Structures are given as C-alpha cells and as structure tokens.
Amino acid sequence: MSNSFIVNVELRxxxxxxxxxxxxxxxxxxxxxxxxxxxxxxxxxxxxxxxIKHIEDESFYSSILTLKAGKKTEDVxxxxxxxxxxxxxxxxMDFMRVSATEKLHTSVPLHFTNEDICPGVKExxxxxHSYTTVDIAxxxxxxxEYIEVDMTDVELDQILHLSDIKxxxxxxxxELSHGDGNDHDQAIATIHKSRASVSGDVDGEExxxxxxxxxxxx
Numbered sequence: 001m002s003n004s005f006i007v008n009v010e011l012r013x014x015x016x017x018x019x020x021x022x023x024x025x026x027x028x029x030x031x032x033x034x035x036x037x038x039x040x041x042x043x044x045x046x047x048x049x050x051x052i053k054h055i056e057d058e059s060f061y062s063s064i065l066t067l068k069a070g071k072k073t074e075d076v077x078x079x080x081x082x083x084x085x086x087x088x089x090x091x092x093m094d095f096m097r098v099s100a101t102e103k104l105h106t107s108v109p110l111h112f113t114n115e116d117i118c119p120g121v122k123e124x125x126x127x128x129h130s131y132t133t134v135d136i137a138x139x140x141x142x143x144x145e146y147i148e149v150d151m152t153d154v155e156l157d158q159i160l161h162l163s164d165i166k167x168x169x170x171x172x173x174x175e176l177s178h179g180d181g182n183d184h185d186q187a188i189a190t191i192h193k194s195r196a197s198v199s200g201d202v203d204g205e206e207x208x209x210x211x212x213x214x215x216x217x218x
Contacts, residue, residue, distance in 0.1 A: 004063055005065045007051075007054065008047060008069075009034075012031075012043045024048075028047075029047060030045065030051060031043070031044070034067060034094075034095040034097060051090055077096055079094045080093070080094035081094075098140050100141065105137050106135070106136065107136070108133060108136055108145070108146055109147075110149055110165075111148050112127070113150050113151060120155050120158060124156075125191040128192070129188070131189075136172065137172050138172065156191055157190075158190070159190045160187065160190070161188060162185050
C-alpha cells in the first residue's frame with residue numbers, strides 16, 4: 001500500500017504538561033509521540049490545522065503515514081488520537097513506526113455494501129451492525145484502507161460472523177487467531193424486523209381473528 005499522507009512534524013525535547021499546554025494554547029500545535037522499532041520514543045509537535053484536514057479522510061486512520069521532520073522521513077501508523085471533551089480540538093497523537101518486513105497490528109473500518117438490495121431488507125428487515133471496525137494483522141504492503149462486507153445474499157434473521165468476512169490477501173483477523181476460533185467468532189451484523197413491524201404484524205393477525213369471531217357470532 002502506498003503512502004498517501006505526509007504529516008509534517010517537529011521534533012521536540014521540552015516535555016511535561018506545561019510544555020504541552022503551551023503548544024496547544026500559544027502555537028495551535030498538537031503534542032505527540034512516535035515509538036516502536038529499534039529507536040527510542042520521540043516526542044513531536046504537529047500543526048493542528050493540517051491534522052484537522054487529514055482526519056477528514058477516513059483512510060487516514062488506516063494508512064501508512066509518512067512523518068516528515070525536515071529532510072528526514074519515517075513510515076508510521078496512527079495508534080491513538082485524543083480529542084478535547086467539548087472543543088473541536090485534537091489534544092494528543094501517538095504514532096507507531098512500521099517495518100516493511102514485520103507484521104503490524106491495527107484497526108480498519110468495515111464497509112457494509114449492498115444492504116438496500118439484500119433479501120432481508122427487502123422483506124422489511126433492519127440491519128444492525130455489531131462491529132464497525134476490526135483488528136487485523138498484516139505486513140504494511142497489505143494494509144487495506146477498509147474491509148468490505150458484501151450483504152447481497154443476507155436473508156432475514158441471518159447473522160453474519162467475523163468468519164464470514166472475505167479477507168484481502170495477506171490480512172488476518174486478530175480475534176480469530178486466538179486459540180479456538182469458534183470462541184471468538186463474534187456476530188458483526190444481523191437483519192431482523194423492527195419491533196414496530198413485528199407489533200404491527202401481531203395486531204393485524206389479532207384483528208383478523210376478532211373479525212372472524214364476530215362474524216361467527218352473527
């Protein structure tokens with residue numbers, strides 16, 4: 001997978017809460033850190049307005065990113081992003097270095113397709129998603145931006161599990177790699193009729209039976 005995001009950073013050595021507050025308040029920058037590989041953790045600062053533009057793209061969260069500090073670059077993935085509890089502000093970012101020869105573990109989104117044409121929805125069912133992201137393991141070159149779940153043939157009251165996902169080449173689901181896969185094969189989506197629809201069906205049946213009883217009495 002090619003690197004599509006360049007993240008400009010500055011290396012810093014002024015640590016502590018006071019230094020982080022100054023970055024946020026006075027310079028509109030985000031404190032961060034990059035770690036992993038055979039290097040020591042390195043504190044960073046990032047330009048807030050640039051990051052805001054990057055995170056508008058969903059694929060930013062599941063791509064190999066290029067951290068650029070002057071003329072130096074290194075490949076990373078985003079591991080954590082912290083937000084202010086009520087202001088539209090990013091308060092901290094964690095990045096992990098990646099190696100082309102070592103598997104990485106990260107989360108990617110699930111994209112559910114063809115829900116509107118599947119039999120279960122056509123019969124009045126409603127799709128419920130239990131998972132919107134999954135944890136995967138793969139080499140950086142195989143990292144997908146998302147994983148597609150095709151709902152074309154899903155019937156009413158059918159349950160899709162993790163094992164039903166068609167995984168891209170070289171990508172494995174972390175949850176299914178633990179011991180007995182059946183114990184971790186969680187439901188990711190279901191199609192059931194809504195309570196209102198079920199209630200309406202029952203009321204209609206009761207109404208018909210009542211009419212038949214009245215007709216018989218007459």
